[in-house]
Amino acid sequence: MDAELSNAAAVLADPDNVSYEQARAFRDVLYTRRTELEGKVHAIHDPNESGDDRWNRTLATGTDADAEELKAEHDALKRELDRVAAQYGQFCNLELAARQREAAASIPDRLESLDAAADAVVTARKALAKACGELDAAYRAATESYTNAARGQGDANLQKPRESLVEKVQQTAKAAAFEPTGQLYHQANNRPHLIGEQLRFADPVGLVPRMDAGGGRGVVQPGRSAAGI
Incomplete structure (x- = not known):
């Protein structure tokens, strides 16, 4: 249902089916309307009692009918403001x-994605290690050919590699030693216990929940395996 003021009461009648995005959209619409109504109510009667408002001006210059009409307008605005504030x-x-x-509902899919992403990194690193080995072998073969070809006659007549190729080899070798950045990698390198804590596998002091032989929950002390207890 669209996030409109006229729909707010109907949506609130079925709160279990209100999504986060829907609730936020209605909250924003109601906040805007609440601000508008507060401005109108305060214009009629200044909460600071300054005397510079429509109520005091009407009392000073208007008729009893004018005052009654303004009071009715104020009461109607105040009722709507109260309703909008309650809905907000x-x-x-x-x-x-x-x-x-x-x-909470998204956790199973998130964990499945995490598992798949970790597998993808393992696969990619294996492929990278193989490719880096092939690059190193190709580099050693090329340098060995230059060394052998230059013996006794120098290298003045040998084919020179393109500058772009030398640059590519240099940059590729640097990239092979790339260390990823991000919260996960920082934690893995500096405070690995936080990963278990963030994933609610370990409690805040680093104790890892496990199932003991009797089926109950136990803990594994940091630095010890479950098998060693």
């Missing part, structure tokens, strides 16, 4: 609940 609060709560619900 409800959607703020639903936004948090929906985000938590959707995040």
Whole structure:
């Protein structure tokens, strides 16, 4: 359902089916309307009691009918403001609940993607290691040919490689030693226990939950394997 003021009450009647994006969209619409209504209400009666508002001006210069009409306008605006503020609060709560619900539901797929991504890196590193070995062998073969060809006659008449090829070999060799950057790689190199903690596999002090022989939960102390306990 579209995030419109006229739809807010109907959507709130079925809170379990409100998505995070939907709740956020309604929250934003209601916030805008609440701000507009507050401005109109405060223009009629200044909350700071400055006396410079429509109510005081009407009392000073208008008739009783004018005052009654303005009071009715104020009361109607205040009722709408109260309703919009209540709906805004409800959607703020639903936004948090929906985000938590959707995040929990996404965990199986996230873990499957994580597993697949790790497998892809293993496969890619194996392919990279093979390719780097072939590059090193090709480099050693080329340099050996130059060394053998230059013996006794120098290298003045030998074919020179293109400058772009030399640059490519240099840059490729540097890239082969590339170390990825990012939160995961920083943690793996400096604080690897955080990976288990972030994935809720380990508790905040680094103890790893496991199943003991009796089927109950135990812990593996840092630096020890489950088999060593």
